[in-house]
Amino acid sequence: MANLNIDTRDNRTYDAIVIGSGISGGWTAKELCEKGLKTLVLERGRDVKHVKDYPTTNLYPWEFEHRNELPYAVKQENPIVNRCYAFHEDAAHFFVKDKEHPYVQEKPFDWIRGYQVGGKSLLWARQTQRWSDFDFEGPARDGFAVDWPIRYADIKPWYDHVERFAGIAGDRDGLPELPDGEFLPAYPLNIVEKYFKQQVEQKYPERKVISARCAHLSHANQIHIDQGRVKCQNRTLCQRGCPFGGYFSSNASTLPWAAKTGNMTLRPNSVVHSILYDESKGKAIGVKVIDKDSKEEIDFFAKVIFLNAAALNSNLLLLNSTSQRFPNGLGNDSGTLGKYVAFHNYSARISAEYEGYLDYKTDGRNPAGGGYIPRFRNLHKQETDYLRGYAAGFGAYRSSYSDESGLGISLKESILNPKLGNWGVGSHMMGETIPKASNYVALDGKEKDEWGMPLLRVSVDYDDNDNKMKKDYLDTMEEMFLAAGFKNIQRNDAWQAPGLDIHEMGGVRMGLDPKTSMLNKWHQLHACKNVYVTDGSSMTSTSTQNPSLTYMAFAARAVDHAVSELKKGNL
């Protein structure tokens, strides 16, 4: 008689398990499935299908009940996520609300999360700059954290690989600090951005202003068409999810690709509680899942496990995966798990006006957002009284205004006939921060969430290095703005809590030495080789460049390693 019991362990066993479906989890899933592994992708949030589950994507402004403003009560109930620039009526459904998933702030930390299939890849700012050896060699040269176990040459082929598939628009600028890649045509700088570029590069030859590189299809190659994506239509409504697949997200790109192989099982609403470690086998054998809705506990099994839950949640999950062998969290022989958390210092902006090129304006919208100033401080040698440096965004826009002081016919006429003003220019800093043991996350000893997971305690703060760097950014940008003839310069010492940069990294860092790090150069836990961690938690240092592209490349490289190790019988 046939076995009618479908809930056998065999039915819950896969070749590989991927925890998380965001930007790195999506890549992990695609690579595993393409290589023929039966892969279970676990996502704690609900399913979000490309296009079908983008409810606001084609709405006009007047079709929003509050014209894209959020109600007062929603803002009051969500002081943390409300500080995120993209939290509005059109995308609020993709953000975790403060009360849904509490955490403990030992120091102010704005933890911005997207719990759904695709995670924050739906919401990201899509800036994709490669890291270079100036970044990977940073800790060793400047004596902080630990040495990265890899260099640019290790990751370069994987940047090439992910860029071709994701679609990255950019110029080949020939800068060693920001290596060129497999680019689609760049979005051009506008006339005032170009003017600033010329002024800066003439007066400060070591500083560059380039077109921001971004994950948008400025042109759709066959590989993108095969994904069902077409050229970006310059809507700049990306946070709603894009019906054209104009920007890269797990939902538009890697997950449907993985599904097409027939090898992927996607299980949304699956809160991973812990990774199961078998003491006798000396390796991980699966994961314990709590069903989000029924709260039922289910174990799944696989030969290899990829942890891609996003930086802080990957820390939480390893800390919560305890066994006799690992009483302080899976793979935590070094005691570094949860420590050396770092982020990007986004806490200063500067703006001004420019009175030239008043016979020009822009037309349409630029999804790249404008220009990018790669790090120039302390690049070749230590020059300042602080370590490392900053990159900066730079953008110019032609302002328009209408006099709204009147009433009646004059007011109406004024509103309907806006006048062009000066050009507005602005920049924001993206500073590297130094990972320290004192910036950490840990499990709360008492409080648990409704799935029985301990709350995460977050203790992350700026330091003196960050404050000195911020002052230098403001002084230096002001000097460059003055040199370009910009007027009405406004320095904005815009303190914001760490976390709001949404570039939190570390806690499960890579390193050469198992005594001082968690992961080896292949992203395997030193002490549990069939667990790979390839999201932001694996970062040894933060660089100044946006990290997502590097997570993608890390994920693809780690899968390649895992599959070859499986073939050799090493896992």
Place this chain on the structure above:
Amino acid sequence: MNRRTALKQFFVLAGGIWIASSCDFSAEAPSIALKQIKLTKADEELLAELLETIIPKTDSPGAKDLKLHLFVMKMVDDCESPENQEAFLKGLKAVPKPQNNPQTELMSYLEGLPKDDVFLRILKRRGIQGYKNSEYVMKNKLIYELVPARYDGALKIKA
């Protein structure tokens, strides 16, 4: 009639009363449901006149045509703080009921208010917001493009 039937009828009756009391069909109720602020139909009509004074019908639609008063009511109800809601209601109640020529009378009243009057500030801000973001203006006057499909960073303005 047993106890169960009696109870059932009681609940049906009570439910009916509850439904009746939550649906106010009197002339006094405004035309949209409000959660936080209380407005009467007369308040709504006055608000419509005030907004028409601010953004009048000319050769293009004005505030009444675009139902801006309903938008302003919605925004004050959902998006303003309790303090602003209170100041708004107080300001609205203080407006003298127009007699013969509402637009002229209301214009001189609004012009007489101090520039920093909270009621006037909210009324204008929300009215202008509703106007600029109305389907009419975005389709016919200040055109909003959902799908621009282009970017030109240096468009020469025709003299």
